[in-house]
Amino acid sequence: MALSIPVITIDGPSGSGKGTICQLLAKKLGYHLLDSGALYRLTAVAGMAQNVDLHDDVVTAEIARHLNVVFHPADSGVIAVLDGQDVTADIRKEAAGMGASVVAAHIPVRDALLERQRSFQQAPGLVADGRDMGTTVFPNAVVKVFLTASAEERAERRYKQLIGRGESANLRDLLDDIKARDTRDTERSASPLKPASDAELIDSTKMSIDDVLKAILLLVEKRIN
């Protein structure tokens, strides 16, 4: 691993604001962005398109290993092109998120995606968004953040996001889904969602996006600049 190229890892549960914060941070610093969740979502979407049982760890790992995906940076994060098709909207759907949390629990799938994730460490630096960025994928990252928010606040944010996109949503169902996903992500044996021992914990429940960004930029200033 190229140790001199700085990596900032932002880990945390769904809806903690990681996605938005990582995009803003990467833009501000001129760094590359790794949306690692997109790789698990792509694996699930590709598996569903091939009518594969997502609980099958061997078959889904094969799919993960051979994902033919290209990411293009965009203002709204990244555009994902799978086998020549823009699947950006598909991988953001609830079904892709639920499928991703199933395939992400398979050790062979995680192993299959490891080197691909590390290859994003390119000059001048990388902002890595995920669950195990600071613990497993980039243990030598110079800045590690663990971003959380209460489950209720995260469900509320997701609700507003879906309604804003013109999709239908039910707050109670979203809260149940978030809690189910949290349980799966934190209790799985493969790379469970947990803060790295050297991560800075930030609870964004009562913070604005701008406040969170400022807090992280302070850490970056102290450790990188």
Ligand code: DC
């Ligand atoms: O961040 P996200 O919602 O796009 O992640 C989708 C799923 O993938 C989620 O259930 C957690 C899982 N995931 C993971 O296990 N490890 C990562 N580094 C990123 C996501």
